[in-house]
Amino acid sequence: MSHDPKQTGQARYAWREIVRGNVPKRAAEERVTDFHEIYSLFDEATIREQASRCVQCASPACVTGCPLSNDIPGWMSLAAEGKFLEAAEVSRRTSNMPEICPRVCPQEKLCESACVIHEPAGAICIGAIEKFINEYAFAHGAVPIVKATPNGKRVAVVGSGPGGLACADELCKHGYAVTVYESQMLPGGLLLFGIPAFKLDKQIVERRVNILRQQGVVFKVGVTVGKDIGLDALLSEHQAVFLGIGALKSKALDVPGAELKGVYQGLPFLAQKNAPINLGMPPVDVKGKRVVVLGGGDSAMDCLRTALRCGAADTVCAYRRDLANMPGSRKEYANALEEGARFMFLTNPLALEGNAAGEVTAVRCVRMELGEPDASGRRKPRAVKGSEFTLPADILLIAYGFDPVPYPPGSGLERVKVNEWNGTITDADGMTSVPGVFAGGDVIRGPSLVVHAIHDGRKAAEGIHRYLSVLAKSTVPAGPPVQPG
Ligand SMILES: Cc1cc2nc3c(=O)[nH]c(=O)nc-3n(C[C@H](O)[C@H](O)[C@H](O)COP(=O)(O)OP(=O)(O)OC[C@H]3O[C@@H](n4cnc5c(N)ncnc54)[C@H](O)[C@@H]3O)c2cc1C
Known part of the structure; x- marks a missing residue:
């Protein structure tokens, strides 16, 4: 069958005619002289062409290969048609940081390794296309600030790495008043203090944190939970707590x-x-x-x-x-x-x-x-x-x-059950052994990936929402009233 994806704009089978593109990368001699990101974006025509290589599998393995189950074929087909804003909207549905994941995910071990198109044709450039559509949305002012109706309940998020940020984002969208407690002076966790700027520009992290601020998330930086404030003090002010404190020892x-x-x-x-x-x-x-x-x-x-x-x-x-x-x-x-x-x-x-x-x-x-x-x-x-x-x-x-840092004795956190390597133990909802205290990210997995922390933050937010709206309606302490923001 003859097929010109440039004319049809359809995402299907074009991999036979179009090879996998190489994402533009700065020359090694140039990039070792600075800390700027090394990859840039494909141009619009190349994105459409590359997206049109997607086969649109009936049971897409790339979705299974993505810890967030991103609807990759969904955004591929829109990107192939040049509908970049719609494509970005699809990618935002399952990911709280769809501009950050493509920069840091090892796609060759996740979505792209699961892609049915193998060498020599090469897998679809999933990461590069996800990055393009989301940067396109930012450049066109099309990343919405979601303001939900407040539901009158408060949740504390401890740690502002990708797990904490994803959890805060999801809770905020459910109408919770969310306060993030962070021991460093800036929010971002390892996105800011671990992953180097040549992989992830720090302004990208700041831009994401600012979206959360605009959604109403309050950041209390320079506060170490367990030292400056105990777990019981947090629980007296909030109806649930999420621990996203990473594994930083x-x-x-x-x-x-x-x-x-x-x-x-x-x-x-x-x-x-x-x-x-x-x-x-x-x-x-x-x-x-x-x-x-x-x-x-x-x-x-x-x-x-x-x-x-x-x-x-x-x-x-x-x-x-x-x-x-x-x-x-x-x-x-x-x-x-x-x-x-x-x-x-x-x-x-x-x-x-x-x-x-x-x-x-x-x-x-x-x-x-x-x-x-x-x-x-x-x-x-x-x-x-x-x-x-x-x-x-x-x-x-x-x-x-x-390894995770051990919970300090006398902080209330020592009541949270941990395993033999100090990893926090959670149930299927992300709740720890202490009712109302949830956890996710590296603190439960050990050193892992940004995308896993986002997955856990989202899962715990759903767990917290279920816990506060259904399971514990009568038993959860009321906490102080939320002031209208
Ligand atoms: C050098 C390095 C490079 C990496 N590169 C990649 C990569 O390329 N791709 C990838 O996917 N993953 C990478 N990772 C792994 C990834 O960064 C982590 O898996 C991810 O950040 C874990 O997220 P988190 O939210 O669980 O915790 P973190 O990002 O570790 O954030 C935890 C936050 O909690 C705060 N905190 C800790 N204790 C307290 C407390 N008691 N009170 C208040 N705040 C507290 C910390 O200050 C920190 O800000 C890398 C990790 C490192 C170390």
């Missing part, structure tokens, strides 16, 4: 010499170099230095690429498994390689060496080989006898992942 490096000068955790380093405010930490200067990053996840890739942008002379990632078993996104690995990072796979640190001034000078490493799969399904690394070697280093950045 960095895993330690447990080898001799870990206390040497020049050894830093990756997250504070990233926060310092990327956050839009001064965090008051002593600056970590990597200019002209040999930087070794330990770990193989997204944080490790971000540390490497941030160090390169800060002028490191050499940037090496040492990871104990091989590339196939590395958890980091392949897209970000490829970007790190292009920007000049080096990778030493099957390499594990044994000890750090230092000089008389107590500064780190090298990492004593051992080569690893992979054995049988462990509980995570990845092959377990083991040391190769007699393969020790020394890797010179002036700065070491540890990116071994995170």
Whole structure:
């Protein structure tokens, strides 16, 4: 069948004639000189063409592959017809941050990996099209501020990462008076203080937070729940609480010499170099230095690429498994390689060496080989006898992942039941062991993805709405009256 998608504007079967496009990306030599986002947008004609490659499957696997079950074929067909505002409207129905997810989601592991169109034709460019339609909507002033009729009930959201923001957004749309308590001085969580600006411009986060403010969400920043205010005080002022406090306790490096000068955790380093405010930490200067990053996840890739942008002379990632078993996104690995990072796979640190001034000078490493799969399904690394070697280093950045911060005793939060790694336990509605206290995001999953936190925030908002409107009508404390805003 001959088919010209440019003429018909239909989203169906054009993948036979049109190959997957490469999203415009700045050259590596240019992008390592700044912290601006590296990808730009396709033009309108290319978006229509690329969207027209979608097959419009009857049972779309991309929807199943998306943790938010986004109606991807729905917006593809509208985008193919050039109806970008309508397409953006469809994408907003299931996602509270449809301009942020396409920038940070590992689509190659989610929606795009599920797409029925495989190599060599290549999956539909789902992320690039989602980003385009939503930026188009912003550029045309077509992102509505939803003002719901107040229902007279108050909810506290603790933490303003993607989980907290999504929960606040959904609750606001149901008419709740929502106050977000955030220990940092700016809202955004890891969107602001973790994920580097070259992946997600900080103004994009600010723009989203401002939409919530305009919808009536109140942000109380610089307030740590459990320290500045206890859980019972929150529950006396609100009828429900959502805990979206993430998993922000960095895993330690447990080898001799870990206390040497020049050894830093990756997250504070990233926060310092990327956050839009001064965090008051002593600056970590990597200019002209040999930087070794330990770990193989997204944080490790971000540390490497941030160090390169800060002028490191050499940037090496040492990871104990091989590339196939590395958890980091392949897209970000490829970007790190292009920007000049080096990778030493099957390499594990044994000890750090230092000089008389107590500064780190090298990492004593051992080569690893992979054995049988462990509980995570990845092959377990083991040391190769007699393969020790020394890797010179002036700065070491540890990116071994995170655990949830334990709830402080006496804060009321210690009543919330946790599992063996401190993850908060929730039921099918997102409610914890404390009635009226819900949780979601990294605090229940451990380090995960933005899109999972959004999913959990939405789910908990629905759980809170059910709890407050049906289940506990007679038992939920009234709280003080809500002042008209
Ligand atoms: C360096 C790095 C890079 C990443 N890159 C990606 C990526 O590219 N793509 C992706 O999908 N995911 C990425 N992630 C993971 C993603 O950022 C997280 O999964 C997601 O942000 C979790 O959202 P959250 O809402 O659960 O918590 P967070 O985003 O961690 O937010 C928690 C918030 O709670 C606040 N808080 C904590 N305790 C309290 C308290 N007691 N009182 C008040 N406030 C409190 C914190 O200050 C923080 O603002 C990355 C993570 C890191 C660390």
